[in-house]
Amino acid sequence: MTKKIPSFSFPLMFCYFLTTLLLGCGEKGPKKEDAAISTAEEVEVTQSSGTDKKILFFGDSLTAGYGLEVSQAFPALIQQKIDSLDLDYTVINAGLSGETTASGKNRLEWVLTDDVDIVIIELGANDGLRGVPLTETEQNLKEMVNKVQSKLPEARIVLAGMMIPPNMGPEYTSKFEHIFPELAESENIELIPFLLEDVAGIPELNQGDGIHPTVKGQKIVAQNVWKVLGPML
Structure with a gap:
């Protein structure tokens, strides 16, 4: 059963957070980001000996852990x-800095393997900040979900919800927010209502760029994910 996304207020720092997220996740940036991309491309985070079930996290710099180990x-x-x-x-961490739903759709098949049991899709923020047409973002996410369903019919799918500040106007912002719960409901997949709940816009939980979670912030993000993923396991 999917959950309806709750309403959140947007503090000023959160608007700054998502307005600058695109810069932090884009292809151009400091050498520090290049290191994050390189790390993400290694894909596999940790592996416990003897395990055969796999959980794939597929996303952008938020998943890749930009600026951190x-x-x-x-x-x-x-x-x-x-x-x-x-x-x-x-x-398996398949996060890549700068990813949009369009580039993610093209990259997804490269990381899907027959032994993946759960796929968590965390993409869309960069689309919203670039003003990508909502229908395009929705269609890309849907195609990714359908691609997983087609290639791995037994795999379970989790969609990570995201929000953007009202820079693109209230109508765009509201419709963007509802893409995630509506898609989760229509495709009968699980939903993390808001990946960055209790982290976004809080300075002490984000790095100096005001964009990416600190070590402490990552722990809260992990809790947000576990609320949905834990019961599935």
Whole structure:
């Protein structure tokens, strides 16, 4: 059963957060970002010996853990939680800085393997900040979901919800927000209502760029993910 996305107020720092997220996730940027991309391309975060079930996290710099060690990003924290509970799952981090739904749609098939049991899709923020037509973002996300369903019919899918500030106007902002719960409901997949709940817009939980979560912020993001993923395991 999917959950309806709740309403959140947008503090000033959150507007700054998402307005500048595109710069932090784009192809152009400081050498620090190049390192994050390189790390993300290694894909596999951790692996517990003897496990054969896999959870794929597919997203942008938020998933890749931009500015941090891979072991500090929320997918790795999910692996730690899984290991602490002696669950038989291995987490794969396929986050890539700068990813949009269009580029993600083209990259997804490269990381899908027959032994992936759960796929978490975390994309869309860069689309919203660029003003990509909503129908295009929705269609790209739908195609990614359908691609997973087609190639891995037994795999379970989780969609991570995202919000943007009202820069593009209230109508665009509202419709963007509702893409995620509506798609989750129509495709009968799980939904993380808002990936950055209790993190976005809070300075002490974000790095100096005001964009990406700190180590402490990543722990809260991991909790947001676990609320949905945990019961599935």
